Amino acid sequence: MDGDARVSKRKRNPQLDCVFLYEGGDVAEGMKSEITRVRIGPQVKDIPWGTFQGCRHLAEVHFDEGTNLLTIGDNAFSGCLALRQVTIPTSVTKLDTYAFSDCGNLASVQFSEGLEIIGERAFNRCTELRSVTVPSSVTEVGYGAFTDCTNLTEVILLGGERLLNQGFLDCGFLGGERVLNKKKLSEMIGNGNSLRDCPATNAFRGCPLTTLKISIPRALFERVERLPGECRLSIEQRVHDLRRLELTQDGNILACFPLIRGPSAWNIIEDTNEETAESLHQVIRLISFHELKESSIVIELAMWKSSLVEDRARADSRTSVPDPAKSLIMDYCGFTGFLEPAIEGA
Template sequence: RPRPPSSSTPGKEGEHCSNLAEVQLSEGLETIGNNTFYDCKALQQVIIPSRITKLGHGAFSYCSNLASVQLHHGLEIIEYRAFYECTALRNVTLPSSVTELGVWAFDGCTNLTEMILLGGKKLLNQGFLKRGLSSGRGVLNQQALHEMIGHGSALRDCPATNAFPHCPLTTLKISVPRALSERMERLPRECRLSIEQRVHDLRRLELTQDGNILTCFPLIRMPSDWNSVEDTNDETAESLHQVLKLISFHELKESSILIELAMWKSSLVKEGARADCRTSVPDPAKSLVMEYCGFTGFLEPSIEGA
């Protein structure tokens, strides 16, 4: 069980070590060099420490029994064929710190069926997350995704990648930003359950065990081992828009504005019945409240006589 030295780039201690079943990587490492664990067929699990920023060419190529890879935040670059022919890999989660996914990085991973990108803050359009379909923009930040996985693709209409040739992967999953999850967490439990049930019912959205939402985008097969990443028929955008509307609705419903107005009125009419302390919000104020709370585009105020 070798332990690579504390250096910026370990040598090839593990290369062709067919009986190497476990490896512990020093926290002092910054890079795993080219072909470092090439053809380590007995290796089944690896945890990449947070200090490592780069996986070199073929770093884990031909590790055919490597079934679990934990990539921590801090990793930035996964180079050419880093996980080539890792046929036991079934799912991989890339931290939001990853800025470059190399050519054929997961080529030949014949059991890889799930790829999750935790970079929703940069890979999803922030304008869409604020205003939904009314923003006039799609949910996918095509430029940011292209910079991460494009590798010089000449396609202009949509991002494309050649990181997954000869894989059964059909969908790329991108997590929503943490800020949106926090909005859900602040809601009462019954409201959260309502939203979670809605997510289960909508197409191209998934709910993780810890309550985060994943947006799903089809990988469209193209010639020469390329896959385009598309929100075909805007289905992902439509589904996420519905969730954003529901979150906004519950936020407004739970708002303390009406309660504060009722309490203010009750302090003036102390002898009145509780029902008499109810107060309505004037129509002009409704529109101002909606705009102030950022709900314009998701919800429309009910205007009397409209």
């Protein structure tokens, strides 16, 4: 065994092997068949090429809190057939080529915000993966990153700021924008028939994907958070009632796009009759409606209080906002024409 890699002799019971404490460097080939559990020391900055490749009995990887671990290198955990789940630390910014390739029993991968790059074929042939959530911090998903993950049916992308068109979010159908920013989507996870200036990465080639879910931008989520409780409940109920939208446990709204299999096992996004776009547009209109209603109340209250100060002797000090003034406020806030047609059921 290399001098930089050590084993912690903590016995849990006579039937289980020891915890392997990894503190950097190479792992001797003769040790790999014996390792069942690994603890990555806090001083480790990267796990280099092939460190745990072929550790067929490795079932558990624990990263110490406070680690400065930045990179999980090429083939670092490839072929670890007993590995069933892994949580990538928040410090890691890059998963290199084939990092977890051929981990045939890996059923759960938890990525953290801060990860930027998922390298080429990083999860190639991880056939037990069924759902993957990609953090908003990820800017690059490499060629074939999830190739031949033959049970992977769902991908959730939390980078809504980049992947949904701002024009659509600002103006809905009236702005003439389609809901997806396909150029950015192709740059990130392009499959098959990508745009000419965005080469296909075929990130999910050979996966039986049925749904691509994209979170609404954080700014829109924060607009909902600022509304009174009853308004938020109204929006949440509308999300539950609409097709192609999903509300997560943390209150985030996901726009769901169905996928079909194209030539050569490519995945093609389909929004039949623009159902996803229409549902998302209804929610945006409802958010704007509640914002406008709350703003109108605040403005009228401010004017009423002002009139009291100016003329306490007036019998009727309540002064409503004149319609022309309301129109100017709506135009200034970008609401003009946006609430038409009237919101159903609001």
